[in-house]
Amino acid sequence: MADPLLFNPHAYDPAHFDPETRRLLRATIDWFEDRGKRRLIEDYRSRAWLGDFLAFASKEGLFATFLTPASAASRDGQRWDTARIAALNEIFGFYGLDYWYAWQVTILGLGPVWQSGNAAARSRAAELLAQGEVFAFGLSEKAHGADIYSTDMLLEPDGDGGFLATGSKYYIGNGNAAGLVSVFGRRTDVEGPDGYVFFAADSRHGAYHLVKNVVDSSKYVSEFRLDGYPVAPDDVLHTGRAAFDAALNTVNVGKFNLCTASIGICEHAMYEAVTHAHTRILYGRPVTAFPHVRRELADAYVRLVGMKLFSDRAVDYFRSAGPDDRRYLLFNPMTKMKVTTEGERVIDLMWDVVAAKGFEKDTYFAQAAVEIRGLPKLEGTVHVNLALILKFMRNHLLDPAGYEPVATRTDAADDAFLFRQGPARGLGSVRFHDWRPAFDACAEVPNVARFREQADALCDFVAHTAPDDEQSRDLDFLLSVGQLFALVVHGQLILEQARLTGLDEDVLDELFSVLVRDFSANAVELHGKDSATEAQQNWAMAAVRRPVVDDARSARVWERVEALAGAYEMAP
Numbered sequence: 398m399a400d401p402l403l404f405n406p407h408a409y410d411p412a413h414f415d416p417e418t419r420r421l422l423r424a425t426i427d428w429f430e431d432r433g434k435r436r437l438i439e440d441y442r443s444r445a446w447l448g449d450f451l452a453f454a455s456k457e458g459l460f461a462t463f464l465t466p467a468s469a470a471s472r473d474g475q476r477w478d479t480a481r482i483a484a485l486n487e488i489f490g491f492y493g494l495d496y497w498y499a500w501q502v503t504i505l506g507l508g509p510v511w512q513s514g515n516a517a518a519r520s521r522a523a524e525l526l527a528q529g530e531v532f533a534f535g536l537s538e539k540a541h542g543a544d545i546y547s548t549d550m551l552l553e554p555d556g557d558g559g560f561l562a563t564g565s566k567y568y569i570g571n572g573n574a575a576g577l578v579s580v581f582g583r584r585t586d587v588e589g590p591d592g593y594v595f596f597a598a599d600s601r602h603g604a605y606h607l608v609k610n611v612v613d614s615s616k617y618v619s620e621f622r623l624d625g626y627p628v629a630p631d632d633v634l635h636t637g638r639a640a641f642d643a644a645l646n647t648v649n650v651g652k653f654n655l656c657t658a659s660i661g662i663c664e665h666a667m668y669e670a671v672t673h674a675h676t677r678i679l680y681g682r683p684v685t686a687f688p689h690v691r692r693e694l695a696d697a698y699v700r701l702v703g704m705k706l707f708s709d710r711a712v713d714y715f716r717s718a719g720p721d722d723r724r725y726l727l728f729n730p731m732t733k734m735k736v737t738t739e740g741e742r743v744i745d746l747m748w749d750v751v752a753a754k755g756f757e758k759d760t761y762f763a764q765a766a767v768e769i770r771g772l773p774k775l776e777g778t779v780h781v782n783l784a785l786i787l788k789f790m791r792n793h794l795l796d797p798a799g800y801e802p803v804a805t806r807t808d809a810a811d812d813a814f815l816f817r818q819g820p821a822r823g824l825g826s827v828r829f830h831d832w833r834p835a836f837d838a839c840a841e842v843p844n845v846a847r848f849r850e851q852a853d854a855l856c857d858f859v860a861h862t863a864p865d866d867e868q869s870r871d872l873d874f875l876l877s878v879g880q881l882f883a884l885v886v887h888g889q890l891i892l893e894q895a896r897l898t899g900l901d902e903d904v905l906d907e908l909f910s911v912l913v914r915d916f917s918a919n920a921v922e923l924h925g926k927d928s929a930t931e932a933q934q935n936w937a938m939a940a941v942r943r944p945v946v947d948d949a950r951s952a953r954v955w956e957r958v959e960a961l962a963g964a965y966e967m968a969p
């Protein structure tokens with residue numbers, strides 16, 4: 398029997414979606430399953446371009462259906478629906494991050510277009526999607542990374558209302574094949590932020606020069622250069638501050654996809670790892686008979702469940718966002734930073750079990766162990782996103798506001814607000830609902846109650862022992878505080894989703910025993926920081942807790958993990 402908490406292609410039935418969405422998700426799974434594991438792995442090892450996959454996606458209208466917002470739709474079923482986008486992220490991650498990457502950078506490339514008032518560019522993008530084209534997001538540069546203040550893509554007025562663009566971009570996915578590349582630059586005749594421009598370019602144009610793929614992968618992560626590329630008025634997507642906002646708001650949309658891709662990778666790897674460990678005999682016993690192996694695999698399992706619960710609940714806040722509800726601006730970097738780093742831990746725990754098997758070329762695990770590393774480092778590093786979530790800490794912990802409860806959002810609605818987010822500022826004024834009721838509703842679960850003690854302690858830290866002005870300039874210290882705050886937010890949304898889905902209490906309790914340990918470890922880390930005051934050191938040690946141990950509960954959770962052995966294996 399398939400575990401209902403994990404994606405299993407053989408049992409997958411997304412009955413909560415409309416018929417066309419279900420058809421496309423199933424068709425995608427069937428394409429990969431028919432292709433088989435041997436071909437999947439060989440394409441990964443040989444760095445083959447994804448032509449066959451993109452031909453399938455074009456034939457089915459996959460990208461056009463999922464990535465055309467209702468405002469640009471030409472047929473029924475087209476909408477920008479974060480719930481089904483998340484489901485497809487998970488499927489792509491499950492079969493290979495290269496496939497997800499081509500889709501992900503298409504999403505990023507479309508962001509500035511769908512935020513634009515340029516009707517001609519929007520129409521062109523919709524038509525290109527219908528033709529099965531992919532897109533690219535020309536933001537970062539070799540010298541400046543994503544420091545868009547310093548862009549060297551220069552647009553010189555041509556005297557006829559357009560520009561000639563010259564400069565290079567670096568680390569641009571799909572730059573080899575994109576029908577439309579959204580490119581960020583600045584005018585040579587206007588100083589300051591008023592000179593920013595987002596424009597649409599075509600990778601097939603003669604003034605567009607593809608330099609190379611900067612990575613050794615099927616992912617085509619390009620360096621390209623424009624030499625006097627003609628930018629007509631119909632190519633201009635945004636100018637001035639709006640171009641800057643479009644860049645950041647596009648990343649807001651795109652970075653969310655990292656979490657569910659990470660989940661898919663971990664799920665496929667977990668089936669392989671548990672199956673291998675359970676069927677391998679050492680010293681006359683299955684590897685899974687050893688207590689340390691059981692602990693590592695059980696920890697990996699509940700961490701993975703936590704990743705899924707958090708991400709699923711974050712979808713609801715994304716889809717319910719609006720000008721007066723911007724809570725997604727916290728939950729979004731959380732999915733990018735916290736969920737993807739949890740994915741690394743899940744893979745590492747399993748790798749400790751499968752050991753040398755994790756290097757073998759005929760396993761999915763070998764590529765999972767490599768690809769899981771990239772997700773925490775895309776769309777802003779972990780450190781950048783931790784620094785971002787700190788902006789919300791005081792309001793979230795100490796100053797809640799009144800909001801109506803947010804329902805589970807798997808309805809067939811268009812998430813139009815994501816393309817009219819407005820100015821990318823004012824994060825310190827974002828308010829949140831009270832985090833405590835989610836914990837109160839599960840107070841009878843022993844390790845939820847234990848973790849609640851630590852969350853309350855963090856509130857006391859922020860209220861009475863918060864970093865002073867000098868410490869506020871010590872990013873190393875602040876990032877330790879950020880890790881503690883992230884755990885509270887992580888736990889909150891996990892509990893909300895657990896309540897909505899009726900999660901098994903044993904799994905929830907075991908998951909929170911892991912979070913209690915994580916909070917304690919991060920408190921000890923803060924205690925050891927050079928700039929920690931005596932009061933902060935005392936607070937840190939007082940916040941350390943031991944999880945509530947229950948051998949019977951742990952044994953029941955282990956039975957769920959053990960049942961994954963042989964539950965899914967990809968066809969050869």
